[in-house]
Amino acid sequence: MPRYLISFDDGSMIIPDQELPQVDAAAHEVVREAQDAGVWVFGGGLASQRASVVATDGSVTGGPYPETKAVLGGFSIVDVPSREDALEWAAKIAAACRCAQEVREIMTDPAV
Known part of the structure; x- marks a missing residue:
């Protein structure tokens, strides 16, 4: 079966602190539902965007970097x-997380 990346941009999940427990519970409920349905592969939120960049020569540069483009805030793979x-x-996740989700098919390589 094809796999899909369901994701949202960092900063799009703007929720008042007092509502975070409800959002957390709703998100975990959707994950459990996906696990029970046998479609859940992996997912999670991404820690602050302090990415390290590894160049083609193997050199590593650490972050954080000024954000010049949208970056992922979290993702699910189904x-x-x-x-x-x-x-x-994605609609279930969007409702639980209270933010829009993007959906992309993950390309597969039969040789791997």
Whole structure:
């Protein structure tokens, strides 16, 4: 089955502190539902965008970097029969996390 990346940009999940426990519970409920359905592969929130960049020569540069583009705030990977199924899971995640989700099919390489 194809796998899909469901993600949201850092900063798009703007929730008052007092509502975080409800959002946390709702997000975990969707994850449990996806696990029970056998479609959950992996997911999570990303720690602050302090990425290290590894160049082609192996040199490493540490962050944080000024954000000049949108960066991921969190993601889920689901293994589902169709894009329509991925969109349905994205809708559930969007409702639980209270922010829009992007859906992209993950390209596969049969040689790997």
